[in-house]
């Protein structure tokens with residue numbers, strides 16, 4: 413049944429709605445709409461100038477409309493009179509092909525047509541920094557191995573529990589919070605769900621963590637590698653395919669309790685990993701996380717080769733227990749919709765072509781990686797990843813050619829801007845040649 417947002421406004425005491433969408437760079441854009449105007453907006457959408465955000469549009473394009481998905485209605489826990497809504501964007505009566513939420517929906521339809529639904533959970537890591545983002549906010553957080561540090565976690569009790577209480581009240585099934593492996597770094601976990609639900613919540617989580625941190629005089633950043641020498645912020649995804657209530661990756665007779673279908677899916681992820689990096693590691697900074705030297709804690713906890721393993725965190729794909737796998741490639745900058753869409757598109761190609769993931773490796777990749785002769789390496793920078801994405805025809809087809817073309821065009825522009833930047837390092841290394 414259609415949810416009537418005007419009715420919800422009086423029922424929940426909402427004075428405003430935040431009609432939002434996520435652009436190709438993962439930025440959330442929104443209009444704040446008074447409850448008195450929500451009925452019309454629910455039907456026709458909120459108008460935006462597409463060119464003004466990262467969507468590869470022209471200033472001459474007509475108005476773009478964000479049509480809210482009423483199922484996503486979420487009163488802001490830190491401002492309960494405002495109801496947040498994720499939307500799908502339309503222009504000239506048609507859905508916008510490169511809109512990230514629609515890209516995910518399109519890949520999900522391909523999965524549904526084959527009888528599969530993807531469920532996933534994400535592990536969001538982030539740093540709490542000073543408001544200007546240049547230093548860790550907690551000056552006492554200096555341990556060499558700070559992971560799970562109880563003192564440092566409890567010093568941030570007020571902000572962490574405000575976010576966790578909000579997730580509990582929203583019914584997300586929040587179940588644990590910890591201090592992560594870098595000084596100033598935290599992770600908060602909630603229950604897995606359908607890929608679109610998880611992606612919408614992931615968008616909201618980032619918005620909420622940043623907003624609540626700001627309220628406490630801090631800054632929450634999901635930047636993949638904000639501090640050289642410290643572990644970066646990943647966004648590991650746990651993935652399984654389902655048919656209704658049945659987990660199709662679970663098979664008692666399969667190696668490590670994973671079905672043949674599960675291994676084919678992993679085969680697709682392995683096959684397309686370098687192209688996937690363009691979506692899962694979407695910034696120049698991302699490559700300082702996945703290709704990093706050892707950090708002060710002793711490990712980077714991020715992959716640098718395209719390999720899979722059992723319950724071993726030094727590989728790109730880990731099978732922690734029967735019935736699912738963990739993709740450890742993505743980082744905090746990944747667009748929540750494109751993260752899910754990319755993994756699903758790659759996995760479906762593996763399933764339809766019955767791709768073999770190759771041999772499982774059980775070694776410590778951080779110390780013994782050099783002994784593996786044929787392991788494919790991950791891209792060393794954003795430009796290599798974008799070129800790799802362009803080279804993966806099945807990924808392009810599943811995600812949509814026009815989306816991929818727009819994405820590569822805008823991200824190549826970002827790369828060019830970075831390359832044109834003259835750095836201090838460059839000056840020092842080159843001045844006296």
Ligand SMILES: [Mg+2]
Pocket residue numbers: 535537592599
């Ligand atoms: Mg973690």
